[in-house]
Amino acid sequence: MSTSSSSAATSGLARYQLDIPTSALASSSTRTRTSSTSDRSASSQSQHGFFYIPDFITAEEERYLMGKINSAPQPKWKVLQARRLQHWGGQIAQKSGTLIPEPLPDWLVRFPNIVQRVRETKAFVESKHEGPNHCLVNEYEAGQGIMPHEDGGAYFAAVATLSLGSHTLLDIYRWAPEEPTATGSTDHDEADARAREQHPVFSILQERRSLLITRGDAYKDYLHGIADRSSDTTQHFARVINGSSIKAPHLQQALISAGVAVQSDPAQAFEVLPAGAGTKQLPRVGVERQTRVSITMRDVERVSKGLGGVLGRR
Numbered sequence: 001m002s003t004s005s006s007s008a009a010t011s012g013l014a015r016y017q018l019d020i021p022t023s024a025l026a027s028s029s030t031r032t033r034t035s036s037t038s039d040r041s042a043s044s045q046s047q048h049g050f051f052y053i054p055d056f057i058t059a060e061e062e063r064y065l066m067g068k069i070n071s072a073p074q075p076k077w078k079v080l081q082a083r084r085l086q087h088w089g090g091q092i093a094q095k096s097g098t099l100i101p102e103p104l105p106d107w108l109v110r111f112p113n114i115v116q117r118v119r120e121t122k123a124f125v126e127s128k129h130e131g132p133n134h135c136l137v138n139e140y141e142a143g144q145g146i147m148p149h150e151d152g153g154a155y156f157a158a159v160a161t162l163s164l165g166s167h168t169l170l171d172i173y174r175w176a177p178e179e180p181t182a183t184g185s186t187d188h189d190e191a192d193a194r195a196r197e198q199h200p201v202f203s204i205l206q207e208r209r210s211l212l213i214t215r216g217d218a219y220k221d222y223l224h225g226i227a228d229r230s231s232d233t234t235q236h237f238a239r240v241i242n243g244s245s246i247k248a249p250h251l252q253q254a255l256i257s258a259g260v261a262v263q264s265d266p267a268q269a270f271e272v273l274p275a276g277a278g279t280k281q282l283p284r285v286g287v288e289r290q291t292r293v294s295i296t297m298r299d300v301e302r303v304s305k306g307l308g309g310v311l312g313r314r
């Protein structure tokens, strides 16, 4: 935790910050977009990174949200080869990156008031609208994933993702160390021209009902993807960096088997189970993925100012 360097703006968030192993730090020479070294002072440093908030919503809210998403009219789903998705908040014009806004649905802004809760994390405090104005819903059946990609320049450099229905592992990759050529592409399934490292440098285990926030340099320096597996095994859990935030006993067990430290009772920090504890008693089997629905929220800073802009801006 980098609590000592937290600014007032993000001090609430700082307690959820994940430590990136030194060996996995992205070198600044591999950055895609310019982020000057001068803005990496001690105080701004705390605003960059991955922040994992378990139990961001209740089980009842999760059921409600899944019901709303599943009952969306059929044309709302865009069916891709390997998953399907819904856009909320409007369409983003491909060339200009401008949002033609539409109001976000009640299930994001009224009950549950997810967008307001995300605003309260202060993750978007420096973004133009101080909160997300756009949302993608992705549905992954077990065995489906998303290619490693970066989210691109149409958005403020922060993303908040709520997970429903299943855990998953978000794999984090670095660019290969070579001359960068910015693509600015937001098309996730299109192979990127730039080379990335072959293997993830670490993974973030996202439990159902958790919120993952990626901000600043972490947003710009790494790629993220979800492997198209139907279950996760020891070798996959071994890369997880947020073992101490994980609550579900079956996932804690999988982590322990993989040699990752977990907290047996997150309320009692002294009860840390050492990495590898209990390895012998636990079967080295995979943990099955279920259908996972993710709600990915971002701020598209350029918004078209037509009538829709006035009505839809939040």
Ligand SMILES: O=C(O)CCC(=O)C(=O)O
Binding pocket: 136, 138, 146, 151, 161, 170, 188, 224, 294, 296
């Ligand atoms: O489903 C997820 O957690 C990731 C989605 C994602 O990376 C995206 O929509 O850009």
Ligand SMILES: [Fe+2]
Binding pocket: 149, 150, 151, 224
């Ligand atoms: Fe993404």
